[in-house]
Amino acid sequence: MNNVIENSTVGENATVCGDAFVSGDAQVGGYACVSGEASIKGSAWVGDHSRVSGRATVNGRARVCGRAIVNGNATVSDAAQASGHAHVSGEAIVTGCAIVNGSAQVGGEAIVNGNAHVSGTAVVTEQHHVAWGQFKARSGYYTLTLYMQEDGSVGFTWGCREGDDLRDYLGFRWDYAASGLDVAPLAFLREFERANGIVVEYV
Secondary structure (H helix, E strand, C coil): CCCECCCCEECCCCEECCCCEECCCCEECCCCEECCCCEECCCCEECCCCEECCCCEECCCCEECCCCEECCCCEECCCCEECCCCEECCCCEECCCCEECCCCEECCCCEECCCCEECCCEEECCHHHEEEEEEEECCEEEEEEEEEECCCCEEEEECCEEECCHHHHHHCCHHHHHHCCCHHHHHHHHHHHHHCCCCCCCC
């Protein structure tokens, strides 16, 4: 197979076709399909029922799994992951230790990196549609990621928690308010809402 070179491997049920290639120590397994001019390099892993096509690149130690789709000129690199029914397209870049999962869509020229975690029904097509930062919680500092969702609301992932309403989430945690742990995340949320033209009336 001319499009599988160096130490790379392709499982018997996986497909690499067209001008796509797999190189380095990369692996394509499961029922995954790599097509078009896509490239899988480094120690990347593409598996399950995922699809990588167009001129997309998956490299480093990145993982594309589940039923995720990476296409266009998109890149998933470093230790990033696209999983579930995620779709990474356009010129988008998912890098660092970032995770895109659920039914999230990242496209346009958006960049998701660091420890950002975009999930649910997120739709990130412009950079201001996603923001992340480290905030103190009860047991340490965790990455809080805010993202626009398909219905126009703001979704969040904070450590292992995710939801559709950060205010509601913090409202049920009286100890956060009592210790002031809600102040910085709520200020971050207000800035994100302003950047995305969301007007919230406070009671």
